[in-house]
Amino acid sequence: MFELELENLQRIVRAKTIGNAQSISLKSILESNIPTSVKSFFKGEVEWMLYQERRTGPKESRFNYAQEDVRLLQEQTDMLLVYHYNYGQSEFQEAGEKAAHFLFNYLCRPVWTLEQFLFEERAVMSARDLEYRFRYCADYRYYWTIIEKYLASKGKESLSKDEAVELLRKIDREIVRDSSAADLARMTEPFFSFVHYIHRNSANNEAGGIPAKALSYFFEDKGVRSVAEHLLKLRDQGRTSLQFDELTATLTSSFVKKGWYVEEESQPAAEAGSKRFPTLLLPERERVAIVSALFGGQESAYAGLISTVTDAAGWDEAGAELDHFFSSRSIDPFTREAIMLTNALQSHFTNRDDRP
Numbered sequence: 001m002f003e004l005e006l007e008n009l010q011r012i013v014r015a016k017t018i019g020n021a022q023s024i025s026l027k028s029i030l031e032s033n034i035p036t037s038v039k040s041f042f043k044g045e046v047e048w049m050l051y052q053e054r055r056t057g058p059k060e061s062r063f064n065y066a067q068e069d070v071r072l073l074q075e076q077t078d079m080l081l082v083y084h085y086n087y088g089q090s091e092f093q094e095a096g097e098k099a100a101h102f103l104f105n106y107l108c109r110p111v112w113t114l115e116q117f118l119f120e121e122r123a124v125m126s127a128r129d130l131e132y133r134f135r136y137c138a139d140y141r142y143y144w145t146i147i148e149k150y151l152a153s154k155g156k157e158s159l160s161k162d163e164a165v166e167l168l169r170k171i172d173r174e175i176v177r178d179s180s181a182a183d184l185a186r187m188t189e190p191f192f193s194f195v196h197y198i199h200r201n202s203a204n205n206e207a208g209g210i211p212a213k214a215l216s217y218f219f220e221d222k223g224v225r226s227v228a229e230h231l232l233k234l235r236d237q238g239r240t241s242l243q244f245d246e247l248t249a250t251l252t253s254s255f256v257k258k259g260w261y262v263e264e265e266s267q268p269a270a271e272a273g274s275k276r277f278p279t280l281l282l283p284e285r286e287r288v289a290i291v292s293a294l295f296g297g298q299e300s301a302y303a304g305l306i307s308t309v310t311d312a313a314g315w316d317e318a319g320a321e322l323d324h325f326f327s328s329r330s331i332d333p334f335t336r337e338a339i340m341l342t343n344a345l346q347s348h349f350t351n352r353d354d355r356p
Contacts, residue, residue: 001211002104005195008202009100013038018092027083035197036350037107037138037190041099044136046085050078051132102136107191108214109221110140111168119161126158127151139190139350142343145319146171149333172222174339181251183283184227185244188218190350192244209241230254280306282344293337294329306345315349 017032018024026046030039064070087095106113118133119125125133127148134144147167151159159167176184192210199208212235220228234242234250242250282290287302295301305325312318322345326333333342 001214002195005198006100006104009038009103009198010096012198012201013096013099014092018087018089023086023088024092025083026085026087029087030083035194037103037194038099040138041102041136042087042095043082044132045095045098046082047135048132050081050085054078103194106137107139107194109217110143111165111172111221114143114168115161115165118164122161124158124160125164127156130159130164140346141315141350142339142346143168143171145342145346146334146339149323153333169223171339174336175343176222176224178286178289178336178340180283181227181255182248183286184219184222184224184255185248185251186281187222188215188244188247189281189347191218209243209246211235211241212239215242215247227251227255280310280344281347282340286340286344290337290341293335294331294341309345310348312349315346318345318349 013034016034017029026042029042032039065074102113102117106117114137117136118130130147131144134141137144147159147164150167151157175187179187188210191214195208195210212231216228216231216235219225219231230250231242280287291297291299291302295305305321309318309321312321322342323333325331326338331338333339
């Protein structure tokens, strides 16, 4: 379905990074003008290799590697090892192919892809292993953010594949449950941004859309079968691909909310709109629900937290601020409103990092 885009992505990444050089450091790849999602995959690959190498080291030692200053020094050393790792031409080619295929699958069907990717052939993974596997993924980071909180709250050090799959699906159910048709369309923004980057940097320089069939896979993965079936009907009627604004228009004109699911039904254009909070991609009614449930209805408290979190240097710092807010107020991070807030803030930092 994306054969040409897959080839073009690998060509673009090569041209903007290693080119004809014999090798390239990960640091140079991270400093190049390629999508954040591709950078994260390369970095995740190197971090996973070093992590696996560390695991095969001595299991017991007379030296105290757990000592705080020793541990911090080891972390700094590992960071330097990761950044200065060199990809040769053949290894770069292999990693580039893996990245391209993984990212198209992940952006199109995130839950399905994570089911296959996280555990491989294992039935159970440690929390540490899962953390490293999620480092490959720049988009939809809220999955790991919420799973990490779940593991901490339950005091669990590992997770079975069945548990993980159920958690991933539950996260999507909570997000979809209170989403309008316009909200659902906005969930595809990382997918559209990725494809548009490839089209803008390809020889024809045309901003093509995404095939309706691929978009139907996205919404089927989210558990919204009515939208997936609607998109397949459009394809059968000749709408083989859609731009983001076309997807938004067709969903808002064809679907309305009915309870916890989206149902096909004509809807006046005036009702289809969705107000956004100035700094977050957050519909007004979701913002109101968050302010009511998490801030006791205090708009000033909400604005203060958003200002503090969005001023952070990156998501790691912002996530720590959000964790502190939840814990200081004894808020369950797995409630619908907490997940909506985490998702909106995560998207804010992902979109910010991808701006030129």
